[in-house]
Amino acid sequence: MKPAFHVIPEPERTQFGDTMVPLTAAWALTCETPLAASLVDDYCAVLRLPRLRHGRPPDGPRFRLVSADMAAEAYRLAVSPAGGMVSANSEAGFRWALETLRQLRTTDGLPACSIDDAPHLPMRGFHVFLHRQMDFAALNRLLESAARFKLNTVVLEYESRFPYRRHPTVAGADALSHGQVEALTQHAWSLGLEPIALQQSLGHLDYLLARDAYAGRREEDQVRDQMCPLNPDSFALFTELAEDMLALHPGSRFLHVGGDETRHLGACARCQARAAEVGLAGLYGEYMAKVLGWVIRAGLRPIIWDDMLCAHPEALASVPRQTAIMYWDYWTVADPSPYLVARFDRHGRAAIVHDKCWGEEWPLGELTEAQRAVLAHFSAGVPLAEDLGTRFLDRYGAYLGPDFPRRLRAFPYLEYYQDQGFDVIMGPTAMGNHEMPDGLPHFARFYHNVHASATRARQNGRTLGMVTTTWYSFPPEMLVQGLVTTGQFAWSRR
Numbered sequence: 001m002k003p004a005f006h007v008i009p010e011p012e013r014t015q016f017g018d019t020m021v022p023l024t025a026a027w028a029l030t031c032e033t034p035l036a037a038s039l040v041d042d043y044c045a046v047l048r049l050p051r052l053r054h055g056r057p058p059d060g061p062r063f064r065l066v067s068a069d070m071a072a073e074a075y076r077l078a079v080s081p082a083g084g085m086v087s088a089n090s091e092a093g094f095r096w097a098l099e100t101l102r103q104l105r106t107t108d109g110l111p112a113c114s115i116d117d118a119p120h121l122p123m124r125g126f127h128v129f130l131h132r133q134m135d136f137a138a139l140n141r142l143l144e145s146a147a148r149f150k151l152n153t154v155v156l157e158y159e160s161r162f163p164y165r166r167h168p169t170v171a172g173a174d175a176l177s178h179g180q181v182e183a184l185t186q187h188a189w190s191l192g193l194e195p196i197a198l199q200q201s202l203g204h205l206d207y208l209l210a211r212d213a214y215a216g217r218r219e220e221d222q223v224r225d226q227m228c229p230l231n232p233d234s235f236a237l238f239t240e241l242a243e244d245m246l247a248l249h250p251g252s253r254f255l256h257v258g259g260d261e262t263r264h265l266g267a268c269a270r271c272q273a274r275a276a277e278v279g280l281a282g283l284y285g286e287y288m289a290k291v292l293g294w295v296i297r298a299g300l301r302p303i304i305w306d307d308m309l310c311a312h313p314e315a316l317a318s319v320p321r322q323t324a325i326m327y328w329d330y331w332t333v334a335d336p337s338p339y340l341v342a343r344f345d346r347h348g349r350a351a352i353v354h355d356k357c358w359g360e361e362w363p364l365g366e367l368t369e370a371q372r373a374v375l376a377h378f379s380a381g382v383p384l385a386e387d388l389g390t391r392f393l394d395r396y397g398a399y400l401g402p403d404f405p406r407r408l409r410a411f412p413y414l415e416y417y418q419d420q421g422f423d424v425i426m427g428p429t430a431m432g433n434h435e436m437p438d439g440l441p442h443f444a445r446f447y448h449n450v451h452a453s454a455t456r457a458r459q460n461g462r463t464l465g466m467v468t469t470t471w472y473s474f475p476p477e478m479l480v481q482g483l484v485t486t487g488q489f490a491w492s493r494r
Helices: 032-049 091-106 136-148 178-190 212-217 233-245 270-299 307-311 313-318 369-377 384-399 413-419 442-459 474-491
Strands: 013-021 028-031 062-067 073-078 081-086 110-117 125-127 152-155 194-198 255-256 301-305 325-326 339-344 350-356 381-382 423-427 430-433 467-470
Touching: 013 073, 028 032, 032 062, 032 081, 032 091, 073 091, 081 091, 081 313, 091 110, 091 136, 125 136, 125 423, 125 474, 136 178, 136 474, 152 467, 178 194, 212 233, 233 255, 233 270, 270 301, 270 313, 301 307, 307 313, 307 339, 313 442, 339 369, 339 384, 350 384, 369 442, 381 384, 384 413, 413 423, 413 442, 423 442, 430 442, 430 474, 442 474, 467 474
Parallel strands: 028 062, 062 081, 125 152, 125 467, 152 194, 194 255, 255 301, 301 325, 325 423, 350 381, 423 467, 430 467
Antiparallel strands: 013 110, 073 081, 073 110, 339 350
8 A cells, every 4th residue: 555645735746655664784874965065964854864974985875955946945855775876956955954854854764755745935934922931942943843844934033032132121031031032043044943033012002012111202191002103212212122123133025014003093193183184094104114224225125014005005015025025914814815904994994895785685504603703803894985985996896806895805915015116025814813713823813814915925826925823822832733834835836
C-alpha cells in the first residue's frame, strides 16, 4: 500500500512512491552550494545523517544539496533508494525544503518522492500582540512554529512590554529586557523570519497616556488612548519610542506605525479648529505624513493600518507612496460576500452592513454558515445603496463587483488602494472581535477569514502578501491553529 504523507503547507506538486527509503549508516549528506552552507547542520540533524566532508569519496548513497536556477523561495527535492537531492536558488529555498523534509522524516526514513514547490505569496506573516500570557519562552516557541510552516515575517507589537530606554517608566513590570529583545530578533532571523516592529504613532497609546507624565499629549482626557496630532511633543514622543525600538531590530526593512482607530480626531479645541479648516482627513493626513516621512528618512519602509485612510480617503494625498497599506478586515469569509465592511461610522465604530433584502426577498439559505453568523452578530441590514450614499459609491462603487448590492466583491478596497499607487498587505485575523461561542474564540470564522484573504491576494497577484493578526490575552497555544492556517493558505494554491 502506498504510504500516506501530509505536508503543510501543501506543496505545489508532489509524487510519492510506494516504498520507504531507510537512511542507514551508509548514507551521508554533501553540500555543494554556499547557499545552503548555514543550514547544513540543521539538515544533518533533521535527516539524521553525517555530513560528508569535501574530498572524502562517497562510499554509500548521498543526500546532495545543489544550487539550481529557479524562483527565490522555490525548491525541488527527490528521494530514492539510490540517493536524495535538494535543489534551490536561495537560502530560503533550502530552508523550506528542510522544513518539508522535517515533516516527512520518520523512524523508517523518508518516503520515495519528488516534490516541486514554491510559495504563492511573497510575504507570509503573523502578527504577535505581546499580551500578558505571552512570555519570552512562549514567544520563541511561536516563532519556531511559524518557521515550521514556512512563514517568513513576524510583526511584533510590544506596547508596554518593550524596554524603552528614554521612557523607561512606560515599560510594565513584565516588559522584556534589552537582551531578550535582541535574542528574540536574532532568533527570528535565524529561522528565516523578518521581524517587523510595530510602534503606534497616534492612537492605541493608553498604556502610555494613562500616566500623568504624558497628560499634556492627550487629545482628550476620558479614554486617554490618543495623542493630539497638533501637539509637537506628540511627534517627538513617537520618534523617541520608535528610535528605541528600531535600535533592537537591526536589519528590518519595515516599521509598522499603526495609525488605526484614531476615534478622537478633533476632540481638543485646537484640533477642532484645524479640522474645521481641513477636515478630519486633513488633520489625520498632516500628522501621519510627518510620521511616515520620518520613517522613510530613517531608511525604512513604513506600514500603516488602512481603516482611517478608508474612512477619510482624502488623507491618502498626504501619504508617501513608499508606504505599504495593511488592509485589515476580520469579518469577510468568502468571495463574493453578502456584506460590506464599510469602515467607521460617525461614532468611530466599525460599520458592517448588508442589504436588508437578505432574509426577506433573498433567502439566507444561499449563504454559508460563517456568512450567516456574521450577519447575525455584526452586520446591520439597510437599503444598502441608499445607506452608503452617492459620495461613497462615487469613490468605491467600481470596486464592489457586478452583483452589488446583493453580493459584494470580498475585500473591495484592495484594488482601490493599488489604483491610488500603494502596495497592500492583506490583514485577516486568527484571534479577534471578542466573539466567544461556547466559551472559545470563533475559530471557524477566523479560518474562513484567513482563507478568503489569502485567496484574494493570490488572485490579485500584486499584493506584498499577507500578515494574519492576533489580539487579546489568550493562552499562546491557541494561536497555533491560526498560524498553521496562515502557513497553508499564504503558501499554497488552495
